[in-house]
Amino acid sequence: MNRRIRKPASVLFLVVVIAILSVLAVNAIARQSGNKPVSRAYLHSYNLPSSGVALEGYCPVAYFLAGKPVLGKEKYAPTYNDVTYYFVSLDAKKTFEKDPEKYLPAYGGWCATGIALGDKFPVDPTAFKIVDGRLLLFLRNANIDTLKMWNEGNEAELLAKADANWEKISQ
Numbered sequence: 001m002n003r004r005i006r007k008p009a010s011v012l013f014l015v016v017v018i019a020i021l022s023v024l025a026v027n028a029i030a031r032q033s034g035n036k037p038v039s040r041a042y043l044h045s046y047n048l049p050s051s052g053v054a055l056e057g058y059c060p061v062a063y064f065l066a067g068k069p070v071l072g073k074e075k076y077a078p079t080y081n082d083v084t085y086y087f088v089s090l091d092a093k094k095t096f097e098k099d100p101e102k103y104l105p106a107y108g109g110w111c112a113t114g115i116a117l118g119d120k121f122p123v124d125p126t127a128f129k130i131v132d133g134r135l136l137l138f139l140r141n142a143n144i145d146t147l148k149m150w151n152e153g154n155e156a157e158l159l160a161k162a163d164a165n166w167e168k169i170s171q
Contacts, residue, residue, distance in 0.1 A: 045170040046083055047109035047123060047137075053077075053084050055137075058125045060085055060103040061092040063135050069126045080104075105135045107166050112136040113146035115169065116162040121146065131159065 049056055055069075062070035072086025076093040079085075080100045087093040096103050107115045112129075114121030127140035127147045138147035150158060 045108045046081075047105075047120065048083065053086060054109060055085065055105065055125045057086045059088045059092055060105065060135065061095050062088055063128055063130065064103060065092070065095075069128060102133070103135070105137050107136075107162060108170060109137055111139040111146055112162055113138060113150050113158070115165050116150075116158045118165045118169070120169065131155065 046054065048054060051057075054060070057071050058069045059072035062068065062072075066088075070088050072088050072092070074086060076087035076090060077084050078087075078093060078097060080096075085096065087096060106112060109123065111121035111123050121139040123137040124140040125137060127138040127145070129136045129138070129147060129150070136150075138145070138150060140147060
């Protein structure tokens with residue numbers, strides 16, 4: 001009897017490698033085109049859409065206080081380190097302004113799993129986890145869920161790798 005044994009870890013690794021190669025290919029094409037990017041993604045190593053609004057408009061304070069992502073409002077939009085954030089209320093805005101570093105997403109808002117692997121992956125701002133008081137964001141789409149991968153891995157090791165890689169990547 002010839003049985004094929006499936007190796008989900010191997011498949012997952014292959015998906016991550018393909019994702020990394022895709023990101024690298026897109027970056028290479030963008031550099032060769034000579035066009036100026038419309039995104040402000042590399043402003044201070046932050047992950048920003050072309051609008052310049054961090055977290056795609058989600059309120060950074062809501063992740064901590066409401067325990068979920070909540071879209072902020074443009075009328076509560078301060079700028080911190082040249083990055084604009086939207087907040088759900090004036091109180092949330094004031095809370096942020098008292099201690100902004102507490103509410104900023106880790107790794108400049110890039111995918112924590114990607115940073116642990118040594119590269120910047122875009123994120124789905126609704127895929128998040130708060131670990132040791134830090135807001136971690138993750139890539140999630142129809143093909144991959146890096147939050148699930150993160151949760152299946154050794155979190156302490158992933159955090160250590162991400163922290164070490166961020167020191168290099170964010171320079």
